[in-house]
């Protein structure tokens with residue numbers, strides 16, 4: 785059976801869990817439309833995160849790679865449109881590194897598009913009653929770093945589609961962050977599964993409104 789690689793991150797920024805790994809690990813070994821899901825835990829570390837992802841891609845030769853990360857403060861499943869070639873850490877990573885305006889690949893392009901059918905994924909998640917949106921930036925921290933590294937390595941592997949999804953806090957985190965939105969883990973898991981199914985269904989993206997003004 786062909787593989788699908790899902791990744792989630794370790795906790796960071798004072799949290800004791802990262803909902804991306806909590807969600808992704810529950811899909812490990814799931815079978816989706818004749819594909820075998822493999823979930824991998826990625827450290828919140830510039831550099832080593834990409835190394836580990838590349839190793840997993842070589843080992844598994846997946847048809848699809850979806851990396852997932854926590855974006856505390858966001859209220860919906862955020863399907864990222866674009867990865868940019870810069871790391872600018874607001875806080876140090878889990879290994880103490882805090883790059884400022886560093887290119888991720890000095891020889892790489894300014895940005896890479898996600899190769900997931902992002903509009904179709906947002907539509908399908910919403911149809912299941914779960915809030916979802918296109919996000920125009922994955923930030924400049926480790927998530928964007930991994931997303932860029934992923935798309936950079938897939939640039940020579942057009943047969944593998946890949947992208948990044950940011951998810952909100954889950955309720956057990958949000959109770960400690962007054963005023964912050966959250967989404968239940970069940971819905972997050974369901975949304976990730978829908979993203980995989982939709983990517984397997986849609987070779988090309990649909991045309992749908994999903995822009996933003998700010």
Ligand code: PCA
Pocket residue numbers: 793796802804828852853854855922923924925926927928
């Ligand atoms: N979120 C961080 C890095 C790890 C994670 O889950 C980010 O958005 O960059």
